[in-house]
Amino acid sequence: MINKIVQKLADAMAGIKDGSTVLLGGFGAVGQPNQLLDALTEQGAKHLTVVANNAGTGRKGLAGLMAAGRVDKIICSFPRSAGSVVFEELQAAGKLELELVAQGTLAERIRAGGAGIPAFFTATAYGTYIGEGKEVREYDGRKYILERAIKADVALVEAWQADRWGNLRYRTSGRNFNPVMATAADLTIVQTQHIVELGELGPDDIHTPSIYVDRVIHIPYGDPPMAQPMD
Amino acid sequence: MINKIVQKLADAMAGIKDGSTVLLGGFGAVGQPNQLLDALTEQGAKHLTVVANNAGTGRKGLAGLMAAGRVDKIICSFPRSAGSVVFEELQAAGKLELELVAQGTLAERIRAGGAGIPAFFTATAYGTYIGEGKEVREYDGRKYILERAIKADVALVEAWQADRWGNLRYRTSGRNFNPVMATAADLTIVQTQHIVELGELGPDDIHTPSIYVDRVIHIPYGDPPMAQPMD
Amino acid sequence: MTATTAAAAKSQGANNVRGWGRKEMAARLAQDIPEGWYVNLGIGIPLAVGDYIPADREVVLQSENGIVGMGPLQTRANLDTWIVNAGKQNVTLMKGAAMVSHSDSFAMIRGGHLDLCVLGSFEVAANGDFANWTTSLKSVPAVGGAMDLAVGAQRIWLIMEHTAKDGKPRLLEKCTMPLTAPSVVKRVYTNLAVVDITARGFELVEMNPEITFEALQERTGAKLHKKG
């Protein structure tokens, strides 16, 4: 019987090596695999390259991993935001390499990695600082730059529901980067709010098919915090 | 109020011009926009380029459009199959240009067309007859060929459910090429088995978001025929 | 008052022209969005455009983290912290909304499916170049989705102050700051005017009634053509 559900965070993290490239789902406070990130910090793998939209906020989750000195490089689109204090400290100290990528190009490079496309052309960032030095080609009178796929060793994903095969559903904005991250790593590890029986997710209702998932752990941490004052 | 639902097939077909490139959903007998194809034959646009997985079977639907002499060129992966009689007649008579594309490359070229990617590299068909003459590039020791995106004027799609904005859901194998075809045309026309109220399709349950759809028509034709004898 | 002091006063007065406020700019832009368009509104003032779309006109707002059909901000009465927009605010969903992943959202954006994207900007040039992502490359900037939106949407409209705080023009012959994208802007809504960008460069569509054409030209860093 296929059963990808593991009981302990340590088992979920087993075998992650120094030097790994790690993809992270999540956007804002939603769909962040924070408990997996804390477990990865605990697990101890070093010299990581992290691929995510942001570069962490506060001192937990990704910021905790970075504060523990485990991240050599980050590939992201939005490193500086309110609360990206650890990122800024590490940058100031010259301890963190940054590769800045336009958000859509980031998503597409990872999609390409998961889809067996080693490189593709896009108009995004042509003629800008970010596009400098990249191969340029013209199609139908418009200029495009060549971008390479991103493939990774590990993906950390947060889902709303998962079954024992690893089929996943996300809840509204919890989807974000999670499905694409799940496709582009050798080892995809999922924390899920809910475990459901096999067959409970209808075949037309699955967002991430089980083929992309290696391990699932049940982390019912509850709702994300409010994003803005509501009064 | 946005209302993409039209009542008549003639209205669904309005404005399709001679020389158009037309994308077709459907695979086997399932998810084929056959009533739209019949209406397109009726509408009369000529010198069409058709992009689909197959090249029609029998004498209706796509085969009917071809038999009426409306198709100059077909881009597909599986032209010859049981019952592809019209295709074979036209080929023998030298009246139909064929561009043969590997099925996954076909899907990806259309996906690229819909996603603003003008060209991409793939290993599929490298070193084969189909890959001959294409630009070759090596990445990480493996050879890839460059493929161009396909964009079209019109897409004909069959859905299971649609609302007045044009949000769509497909039923099991009725999905096939339909979602990707919907993304890559200037004018996407949908025939649907069921019309539902706006809001009835949950935000996490929509397969094709309304942004891709221009016109919807209600064609409750029933179930596809049995594919094989069941006794 | 002598003629000289009158001219000076006029000039002085013109320097002080505040023009439309941000809400008025947003409302002015909202008028120009027809029913049925799919529109992405950038973070900041652009997002306020959504508040001014007439209630009887259906416009579908896209947010690049995967919402097609974004509604107004949440209140305590309809709180669901799982829903955020690209600005990371808790927003509502319209009836008919669909959620997609970031990769599907940017496929939509890059593929030319948005009728319009409204962005804020620091600078815009008469050839349609604009610079809205960073004022300088000295510190590490964030880029987010601006560059993808800039090249992907059918139309880029900017909503921005006509001049910087020190009075320097932000509508220029050539941008001085790092570009977001070259040659994409179609229209600019400022506190002082609505300006199209055409093959000729800046073309005036509408002026704030508080200002004269000459005073507006003074505050514009490239030739301002009259329409026609």
Place this chain on the structure above:
Amino acid sequence: MTATTAAAAKSQGANNVRGWGRKEMAARLAQDIPEGWYVNLGIGIPLAVGDYIPADREVVLQSENGIVGMGPLQTRANLDTWIVNAGKQNVTLMKGAAMVSHSDSFAMIRGGHLDLCVLGSFEVAANGDFANWTTSLKSVPAVGGAMDLAVGAQRIWLIMEHTAKDGKPRLLEKCTMPLTAPSVVKRVYTNLAVVDITARGFELVEMNPEITFEALQERTGAKLHKKG
């Protein structure tokens, strides 16, 4: 019988070796698929492999028209003509099945997510090239998904007759027919043997008991190495 006639008889007899039947070949291959693999079975004999996976071993079958978790063929008792596989047969779905579009399905295939793809073939070469899509380019061939599967799956195993009807080898030094993909085949299951393709070329894994190594080598168009 003289020694000469005996040799001739033996050779004759070997020529007539039928070896395993198609069902036996499919069953033999099915043994080698471990629990938990995601597997695409090509149209024809490969599809029969699914019938021989032990009931207590969960293997997830993918079909390139968008099924992850394909079950056996439908019967009248569970008829649902909306479900078809890549061979356009009405099939069932396993509990846990997911449907995806063709583009998502081939992203999965091309992206290396299948543990295994089993295909039929006309020819296979000692360097892993194979030819299964058309015997000739004279008439217009169909290609379907074979080329994508060939380059995408982690392993390509072929299931095929060891020789053509006229006795000519189909395991060759170099393919004579148009290639499906170069250098991808890892293992070949025939009516006479199971053969790995390694850096050395063909390596014998198992032989049908009806045949000798020498007779098998005779029927193989390139050197057949013994393991080790």
